[in-house]
Amino acid sequence: MSKRTIAYRRKTAEQRQQELIAAGITCLGKGGISAFTIDRICREANVSRGLVNHHFKSKEDLLVRIYAEMTAHLVDDMAQSDARAQLLSIVETSFAASSFNTSNLRAWLAIWAEVGNNEALSALHRSRYHSYTIRIAAALDDIAASKGFPINSTSLARQVVALIDGLWLEYCLHSEGFSLADAKQDCLDLLLAYGIDLTGVSIAAGADR
Amino acid sequence: MSKRTIAYRRKTAEQRQQELIAAGITCLGKGGISAFTIDRICREANVSRGLVNHHFKSKEDLLVRIYAEMTAHLVDDMAQSDARAQLLSIVETSFAASSFNTSNLRAWLAIWAEVGNNEALSALHRSRYHSYTIRIAAALDDIAASKGFPINSTSLARQVVALIDGLWLEYCLHSEGFSLADAKQDCLDLLLAYGIDLTGVSIAAGADR
DNA sequence: CCTCTTGTTGTACGATCGTTCAACAAGACA
């Protein structure tokens, strides 16, 4: 009398949702939005076809949840006491190997391209990037105040964000063109050109995401 | 005896292809890659369903032709005698109203997101952006030589390209955040921070695309 | 007016899409 075979293993709703989110990100990284398919996501997660619509309202809802997950630590990563450390932390995390790789960048690019088609996605993006830019501008204002020279923090914050995202884009489209270290140095050079030197600044532990 | 009604009007292959290319760009601008559909393209061009596969090898082939069309003037726009004028020309054309609008930017973003899925598209992108970056770096070298101070032209060219594309991206995702004039000024500010002042530089006519 | 080239049409096809839903069973609990 052998033990009955187990066809599948039940998991908590939250845990299964996390697995489906991870599987969706993997699909986006492999083949962009055209690979973001119920079939492929479920195959990636090793579950049957009906499970996505059981755990999520729709495929679009899953995509929004995925973007929420990906942007969750965008602001948290700035949790540094010193303004200079905050800026350096952004640069470091933006070009950490865990973020700055083709698979992850393709997922980001695929979602960016969908923002125009999905109002919920658009609203989420606006919210996240608004906080993100505000925090950078505040850090720049702090530095300007301490150094005693004026900075157009809104404009410079926009340039920093655009440079980072632009480098992400270029690397995603042509990863042989330059390296992770090049991209990081470009950001530091930009800030240095505006009089902000981050050389020797140390960041507190726990922000190495 | 009335004249027989004309069901459709024949056009030359080249002319019809241009119309289909234009219709494809319109679709990309309206709904991204998911709106880039045989049905919608043909409806946009007011032709029947079979015409795309008659004039193009496949839908992918049309997409490559579209990107070739969109990037055709990327290098030509630098046709200026003075290095400073070349840089200014790039900034001006990148943020001209005919380029820097949501519809056009969405088309670009949609294609960028497809580069990873299409080898022909990827090869075309690499080729175009390589020439583009090389030309910018050469202009920067010219300026550095004339001013007598060193410039890491490869790095700075990459920053300029990334900043422009990054601003395109940000504007596409959140067009209320800043204006066309802001974006243009950001580029000029970046170059100025590196010691390159384009104030008062005039560009020759005929490059206003 | 006739002929011929070829641009154009529209149907048909198989594949794949997202979603629904009845049925099943894993596993906690009494």
Next chain:
DNA sequence: TGTCTTGTTGAACGATCGTACAACAAGAGG
């Protein structure tokens, strides 16, 4: 062990996808 909740399965549906292809006709040339 028996009951019940609910996570999970997999078939079924209509819609839409890209492509192929036979039939049609616009319009130039004779």
